[in-house]
Amino acid sequence: MVTGDGAYIKKINRSLILKTIIEHGMISRAELAKITGLNKATISIQVAALLEEDLIYETQQEHNAVGRRPIMLSIKRDVGYVLGIDLDYKEIQYTLSDLLGYPVHHEKIFLDSEDYEEIVLLLVEHIQKYHKNCSHSRYGLISTVIGIHGTVNKEEEDIFFIPRYKWHSKSLKSDLKEKVNFDLNIHIENNANLSSYAEKVYHYHKSDNLLNIILSSGIGAGIMVDGHIHKGYHGYAGEMGHMIISPEGALCKCGNHGCWELYAAEPRLYEQLAQRLDKPVITQNEFYNLVNEKHPIVYEEMEIFIKYLSIGLNNIINLYNPETIVLNSEVLQAYPNVIEKIKGNLVSSVSQYGEIVLSKLGKDACIMGACAIAIQNFFEVPELIFSDSEKHIPFTNHKIEILNN
Structure with missing residues (x-):
């Protein structure tokens, strides 16, 4: 049970009410009371304060049932x-x-x-x-x-x-x-x-143990543990690109040899392709075209890329036992059946995870x-959930005109 003075309890109740309104988009006072477990008097007092602060507003819903139309509460999004x-x-x-x-x-x-x-x-x-x-x-x-x-x-x-x-x-x-x-x-x-954090808030609301692996300029990882960002002692947790997967491998800028990002980050893939195709550089669009053409060299290099990516993922899975692994990579987005191929490389009977998905948010x-x-x-809410539900008020006409001076 949470205990404390009146001001603290009011703050807790306010946070709970705001969290619930945000999550549902539109909600009545009665539903608020039902979901939060707060009594009607508390709901009334808190809602009145939020209306006065201009943080929420009321609308009356149309409905065909007999009786009074419910008054719905929503976040006043453009204040x-x-x-x-x-x-x-x-x-x-x-x-x-x-x-x-x-x-x-x-x-x-x-x-x-x-x-x-x-x-x-x-x-x-x-x-x-x-x-x-x-x-x-x-x-x-x-x-x-x-x-x-x-x-x-x-x-x-x-x-x-x-x-x-x-x-x-x-x-x-x-x-x-x-x-x-x-x-x-x-x-x-x-x-x-x-x-x-974005992956959890916008898409994977129920995944409290989420790993987000970004494969763009190098390899970085965002770690959610029990619903919170895990930062480590100084704040530097997640530099998984510098996990060593080949002790006698190439020299990394960090000073070690054989770091994961030397084998499974997008720049490395493009460098390998440029070398094998005898080109100075390979652009992203060129890569997409080569994948669509099913160029054999591109497919060979992608299989190697996926193999090294899977080695690192296997290590991470054993360390964190994640519920959701989100891979953020435009290269992987372009390659067919890539999740199945990655899963096919994760054959250890020890490694356990919930799901592996490609990021919907990308860059x-x-x-x-x-x-x-x-x-x-x-x-000041303990948790944020932005739902794709139709209950959210559609975005309409409050775009900001940005001046250049």
Whole structure:
């Protein structure tokens, strides 16, 4: 039983009510009481407060039954916005989301520079632009969460290392807060952690033990244990690309030999194909065309790629016994029957897992996870579920016009 003073209990009840309204999209007071177990008086008091804060609104449902039409409660999704940012190598993606996790604006910019100070100023410029364009809403721009393709300290949220930029020990959060000309909640998080969170929030709601493996620039993993992101002691858990699978293998930039990402990350596959096909590079579109043509060299290299991918997955499965493994890879999306082929390589009688699936979010996973975490923090709910249910109010006409100056 939860005990505490009245203010604490009220906060718990508020969180439970908001969580339930978000999950169901539209719900009556009676259903709220039934699902949460709270009495009608508590529901009435809490709902009145949320209406006054402009966080929810009421609608009256049409129905053919005799009697009074039920009054439904929904989140007022356009009273505030959150900004998700994916800071990748040579590009930055920005997604502005309403309070139900629906994107209302998205843009991608390409970078000419790898200089930390220049990129900080660019981030500041865009954050301030989004803040200005959200000023019409009651709560404005509530928060921004930035996904980093590297290691992030969990206490101060400082960047420990971003391999492709070669940035060491950068206080991005502090630098942004110092330069942004208004008060804003800013959080920094590893991209794989955000991606795993997005997979749970948007698709795999009931999977409390979920692993999200990203095979793009290297191999990173987001780990959900008992419904929470597992970060490890410093915050650096999930760097599974540097698990050694071949002790006498190739030298990795990390200093070890035979790291997993040297054999089962997408760049390695493209390098191998370019070498065997005697081309300087292989583009993504060229790869897709070659797969569609069933080019024998591509199929040979893909079988090798899947073999090494499966070796790493076998190790991870034995370590974590996951319920759901989500593989985020455009290469795997393009290859036929790939999940069956991977499962065929996982033959150990010891290794146990629930399911292996391909990500439905793809490259948007990081940025959608960033938006979702910002929304969860704003509402202060213990768990966030964005359902695809038709009960959600359809997204209609509140897109944000973003100014360029």
